[in-house]
Amino acid sequence: MNKKERQGILMDYITIALAKGRLAKKAMDMLEEIGITCEEMKDPDSRKLIFSNEELKLRFFLAKANDVPTYVEYGAADIGIVGKDTILEEGRKMYEVLDLKMGKCRMCVAGPESAAELLKHGELIRVATKYPGIAKDYFYNKKHQTVEIIKLNGSIELAPIVGLSEVIVDIVETGSTLKENGLVVLEEVCPLSARMVVNQVSMKMEHERITRLINDLKVVLASGPSR
Ligand code: PRP
DSSP: OOHHHHTTOOOOOEEEEEETTHHHHHHHHHHHHTTOOOGGGGOTTOOOSEEEETTTTEEEEEEOGGGHHHHHHTTSSSEEEEEHHHHHHHOOSSEEEEEOOOSOEEEEEEEOGGGHHHHHTTOOOEEEESOHHHHHIIIIIISOOOOEEEEOSSOTTHHHHHTSOSEEEEEESSSHHHHHTTOEEEEEEEEEOEEEEEOHHHHHHTHHHHHHHHHHHHHHHHHSOOO
16 A cells, blocks of 8 residues: 555556557556456457556556557656567657567568678668668668668568668568568667556656556566566
8 A cells, every 4th residue: 555545545547558459468468467457458349448447546548559658758648568669769758667578579671682782881772661760770870871761651571572672670570571572681670579668757656556566567577488
């Protein structure tokens, strides 16, 4: 029981924003392991956007991955669960507090094997990606190579096949999309996984409850296999 609870003051809701899709399901499974459940979220036919656990004074909502950091920075969500790729791309002001060790994959430069030479010699090439911020940082700040970045919204692997770009910067998980399209990983940009992020004001105002949540998750992470 925290100070507010002891004093009988009504607890505020803590709002958690989850990136829609596979990650949200896995994150809810992990939260369930520390006793945080949300029954109404399990109804597959529901069109509701926001769910709550009245007993624990928690609210959950699902958002497009790219929007999760926005909700957290502005405090519309106290906590967010989202991939490191989105965190890097969005560059929002918030605390990244925990690596949830799930949804593990890598951000890579990929292309046909022949493109390796172009990377070696720092040529002016075209790079297609859903992550222009990450691609720019990698090529300009880490490799000091001037490139033309072309923003796409999906099926990035198509770009080098149809001649839109020489290489791509994209997520590689199993590697099967690259393989089936005759492409290879040329360079690794960084490893990725799901992270928990916290609004900077919420971290102060709800320090006790949020820290307890983080610590409980750390125990689960330390005991279980990586997912
Ligand atoms: C992601 C990514 C790759 C693929 C990698 O795409 O952009 O295309 O998964 O996974 P793999 O290494 O296991 O094959 P996603 O399915 O999210 O769709 P998108 O192409 O529309 O971005």
